Amino acid sequence: MTRTIVESATKTVIIGFDEPFCVIGERINPTGRKLLAAELEAGNYSTIERDALAQVAAGANILDINAGVVYNSNPNPNETEPPLMRSIVELVQGLVDVPLCIDSSVPDALEAGLEAANGRPLLNSVTGEEERLEAILPLVKKYNVPVVAISNDDTGISEDPDVRFAVAKRIVERAADFGIPAHDIVVDPLVMPIGAMATAGQQVFSLVRRLRDELGVNTTCGASNISFGLPNRHGINNAFLPMAMGAGMTSAIMNPVALPISQKKIAEKKEAIEAAGIILPESMEDEAFVALFGMGSTKPLAGSEMQAIRAANLLTDNDPHGAAWIAANKPAGEAGGRAGRRRRRG
């Protein structure tokens, strides 16, 4: 039975065929987020702290740490990423106790993260590209860590799932040459947007089954890619994750935090409410407003990705006695009643 062991100083996470699905939180990543990059350049780590705490509270089993910044003062990531990776790793493992996933395209940043991380982090990632194999596999061996293997190579990302399977197989074989066992390789078969490729779902489901049956490896994916470009992405993601789990996928890199509500949406809702003749109190906290008006909450919602995963854990017999499901889902009436009474005034 394939088991990929990932550890922090105090916590062990097993990615495996008979384990609950492993959720790797993707939020700590400044790539393409100019505001966050500017904060980090100014030494402000408050967004990172919030993202770390919120993802663990939502149920992330592992946190991905990506330090992909472009600073105004220095546009060279080979110089800026390694020290930033070290800082973020140290910060995050001081805040939360889950294992980390060290994620970079810069090999020196990967090594900086591996040096700074406690326990046995997951490395993200190697590909089938020759240069990448030569750079990353020695790191995997040296630090004795598991690694995410993305199934593209020097020819790019193939639309043919057989080619992507062959790339994954070659990475597993090359890793074996370095003495790295298959159970330390977590293959990402690459999820295409279903809006661009109608067979994208079926490709993933059949690739995951083959990777599991023929290579005996664990699998992961950037789950939200599946819904790129389509309306109601959560609705698609919420069905995709259980289906991928049913096919045997054992982890995903994703946002575990339930439907974040924007200030704009809250303002729009207040406008609609007042237009309906409802009078709101002069001051009302966003959290109370959002809870009362059913716009979401910091807890997993009906329809959230984490809820879909918890239900699929139950349905694949990876939630002994349904304990995790029951703990996450108190009967609605009970919770609502209590909340109502607690909110009563005077």
Added chain:
Amino acid sequence: MTRTIVESATKTVIIGFDEPFCVIGERINPTGRKLLAAELEAGNYSTIERDALAQVAAGANILDINAGVVYNSNPNPNETEPPLMRSIVELVQGLVDVPLCIDSSVPDALEAGLEAANGRPLLNSVTGEEERLEAILPLVKKYNVPVVAISNDDTGISEDPDVRFAVAKRIVERAADFGIPAHDIVVDPLVMPIGAMATAGQQVFSLVRRLRDELGVNTTCGASNISFGLPNRHGINNAFLPMAMGAGMTSAIMNPVALPISQKKIAEKKEAIEAAGIILPESMEDEAFVALFGMGSTKPLAGSEMQAIRAANLLTDNDPHGAAWIAANKPAGEAGGRAGRRRRRG
């Protein structure tokens, strides 16, 4: 490629491996509903009418018609069910154009429904019980209709999925003796509650694959059984349906209407809202209240079973060009904005 053809006077529904999932609406069923039985005894069919319209509006492809009443004036269903079945079938096919599923434990009620129904209804159901096989298969042959085959027999419902598969196989063989082809048999492999049997999900997924691969039959189930006795049943159902579809299930008998809101829940919500210092207008229609306070709506919600099914249709490449998904999911901002403007007063 297995195709089960079900028809009304004007509409054809194909249950098949390469078709969108077939949703059989289960709401028209007075079994265990004393109030509805009393209404029907008094000749009041308004609940039936509402249930028919609401289920089709929510996306049901077929409506199940069950006339299982116990009247105060007559406790014998062999006498009361056949005429009631005929009345309901005639009423419903005057209201909506979807095909029907004639559902009864009383053979005379089945025949009354078959006589009254236009087109080619689905018959629900035969089992592996000897008496039932002898009573139902001749009806299936005589009326040339497809039939739901439930995989229990004279020994009851086996907890062993191999036994349930064997029962299904025997029904298919017995049907063949009557000249009924396998593509007119829709097997229900029987869904056990996951709260009572931890392997219930995996049993269904593997049975569905075997029924499809080895017997070449379409499949159905009473989908909500999976979550019986557990909190947040919708959350479990919403993951179960995509997983079952991923395994190859082609239809389900279920409630397609999104999270119905009870008057009790509305009253509780109003109390909580007023406790928070919000002043509601003196009169406010339930529909507007429920929409504003995010308690649900008559449209599919994020997290509804119909949404999960539509997403899984997309993910199994049974929604050409994603047209059905896109039609059902206008971007939330757009819809919200319009609703807000429409509700504005003066």
